[in-house]
Amino acid sequence: MKNFFTLIILLLVISGVFFIFKKSSPQNSSQNYTPVPAENVSIEDGVQVIAIRAKGGYQPRASVAKAGIPTIIRFDSKGTFDCSASVRIPSLKISRSLEFSGSTDIDLGTPKKGLMRGSCSMGMYPFEIEFQS
Secondary structure, three states: OHHHHHHHHHHHHHHHHHHHHHHHHHHHOOOOOOOOOOOOEEEEOOEEEEEEEEOOOEEOOEEEEEOOOOEEEEEEEEOOOOHHHEEEEHHHOEEEEOOOEEEEEEEEEOOOOEEEEEEEOOOOOEEEEEEEO
């Protein structure tokens, strides 16, 4: 009888863990994540500015911008002390620490059409920018 209850408890724990990972996987998997265009892109003096808030991750997580325009990402932080205070964009070989509180601009040059991905220094908090023509 004791083995039966142990087996039931073990199955419940395994089911719970599976449910937790299954439920959280679309948020953590870029394959299942469908970007929703955010209204965080503007043009200032001929330069495209993509504004992203950095604290406990990046908001918005997905942005849509125009390709072929000089572009910067403006990371705004307010008391950011977690790993989102350090940004990596591997495709452009960019690794940068952000201000604890304030704005940090990262020049992307003139991006071509395509998807650019970045994350925090640990890879826990991803973000992406889709450049469209």
